Amino acid sequence: MDLQLSGKVALVLASSKGLGKASAMALAAEGANVVIGARDKEELEKTAAEIYTKTKSKIIAIQVDVSKINEVEKFVQQAADEFGKIDILVNNAGGPPFGKFESFDDAAWQSAFELTLLSTIRFCRLAVPHMRKTGSGRxxxxxxLSVKTYLENSVLSTSIRMGVVGMAKMLSNELGVDNITVNNIAPGMILTNRMKETMFKNMPAGKSEKDVLNDRAKDIPLKRIGRPEELGALVAFLASPLAGYITGTTIQIDGGAVKSPW
Ligand SMILES: NC(=O)c1ccc[n+]([C@@H]2O[C@H](COP(=O)([O-])OP(=O)(O)OC[C@H]3O[C@@H](n4cnc5c(N)ncnc54)[C@H](OP(=O)(O)O)[C@@H]3O)[C@@H](O)[C@H]2O)c1
Known part of the structure; x- marks a missing residue:
C-alpha cells in the first residue's frame, strides 16, 4: 500500500530515541521529509544520520526542549523556512516522573504540565496556520495507555495526558473544516530504551531479561511487549491521506492489554 507521504513535511518531537525515533523512521521510509527534535544534539544528529542512511529521505535535526517556548518557536520557524510548509505534526515528549499523588508538589505538577500539555498546545498553535495554507494537515x-485504563503510579502522566486528549477533541472539531485531523495514540508497553531501563533496573535474583519480559507480557493477549516500529507504522498511517476520515479519536496500541470492549 502506498501511503502517499512522498514530499510531505513532518515534524516529529522527542525523536532521537524510542517512539519518536520510530515514528520519524516510518514517515521517512514512506518518503516524507522529516524534521526531528530532542535536547541532546549529538544523539539527535546520530539519529538523523541513521534515518537518512536507511531511507534516503531528507532529514533535518533541530535541537529543542519542547517545554521551552523560545526553542519551540525557533524549531517550527526553522522547519517551515527549510521546507516552505508543514503537513504533519507528531507531538511527543519524555514522560513525567512516576509516583503517587502525595509525592508531588506544585513544582512537579507545573513541570509535567509544561512538558506534556503546554508543549502540545504550543506546537499545534504554531503548526496549524501552516497546515491551513496547504489545505490539509495531520x-x-x-x-x-493511562488515558484508557488505570496505570499505577502515573498520576502526573494520566492527569495531564487527559488534558491532551480533551484538547485534541476540541481541536478536531474546530479544524475539521480545514481538513486537518487530530488524533492521539495511546501506547501500552513498547520496548524502547526508557522501557528497558525501567524494567531491568531491579532485576529479581535468578531471572533473565527474557524472564522479566515474559512476566510483564503474561496478561497481554498477544503475550509480548510491542515493538517501536509497530507504533511507527500506526503514526505513518494516521499521517497519510488514507486516514483522511479518522479524527478526534484515541487509538490504543497495546497488544490487547485494555480489557474494556470499547
Ligand atoms: N515506551 C512505552 O512503552 C510508552 C508507553 C506509554 C507512554 N509512553 C510515553 O511515550 C513518550 C516517549 O517514550 P519513549 O519510550 O519513546 O522514551 P525514550 O525512549 O526515553 O525517548 C524519549 C525521547 O524524548 C526526548 N525528550 C525527552 N524530553 C524531551 C524534551 N523536554 N524536549 C525534547 N525532547 C525530549 C529524548 O531525547 P533527549 O533526552 O535528548 O531530549 C528522547 O529522544 C513518553 O512520554 C512516554 O511516557 C511510552
Whole structure:
C-alpha cells in the first residue's frame, strides 16, 4: 500500500530515541521529509544520520526542549523556512516522573504540565496556520495507555495526558473544516530504551531479561511487549491521506492489554 507521504513535511518531537525515533523512521521510509527534535544534539544528529542512511529521505535535526517556548518557536520557524510548509505534526515528549499523588508538589505538577500539555498546545498553535495554507494537515499526539485504563503510579502522566486528549477533541472539531485531523495514540508497553531501563533496573535474583519480559507480557493477549516500529507504522498511517476520515479519536496500541470492549 502506498501511503502517499512522498514530499510531505513532518515534524516529529522527542525523536532521537524510542517512539519518536520510530515514528520519524516510518514517515521517512514512506518518503516524507522529516524534521526531528530532542535536547541532546549529538544523539539527535546520530539519529538523523541513521534515518537518512536507511531511507534516503531528507532529514533535518533541530535541537529543542519542547517545554521551552523560545526553542519551540525557533524549531517550527526553522522547519517551515527549510521546507516552505508543514503537513504533519507528531507531538511527543519524555514522560513525567512516576509516583503517587502525595509525592508531588506544585513544582512537579507545573513541570509535567509544561512538558506534556503546554508543549502540545504550543506546537499545534504554531503548526496549524501552516497546515491551513496547504489545505490539509495531520496532528498526532503520542500519549499513554493511562488515558484508557488505570496505570499505577502515573498520576502526573494520566492527569495531564487527559488534558491532551480533551484538547485534541476540541481541536478536531474546530479544524475539521480545514481538513486537518487530530488524533492521539495511546501506547501500552513498547520496548524502547526508557522501557528497558525501567524494567531491568531491579532485576529479581535468578531471572533473565527474557524472564522479566515474559512476566510483564503474561496478561497481554498477544503475550509480548510491542515493538517501536509497530507504533511507527500506526503514526505513518494516521499521517497519510488514507486516514483522511479518522479524527478526534484515541487509538490504543497495546497488544490487547485494555480489557474494556470499547
Ligand atoms: N515506551 C512505552 O512503552 C510508552 C508507553 C506509554 C507512554 N509512553 C510515553 O511515550 C513518550 C516517549 O517514550 P519513549 O519510550 O519513546 O522514551 P525514550 O525512549 O526515553 O525517548 C524519549 C525521547 O524524548 C526526548 N525528550 C525527552 N524530553 C524531551 C524534551 N523536554 N524536549 C525534547 N525532547 C525530549 C529524548 O531525547 P533527549 O533526552 O535528548 O531530549 C528522547 O529522544 C513518553 O512520554 C512516554 O511516557 C511510552
Amino acid at each position: 496532528i498526532i499526539n503520542i500519549t499513554s
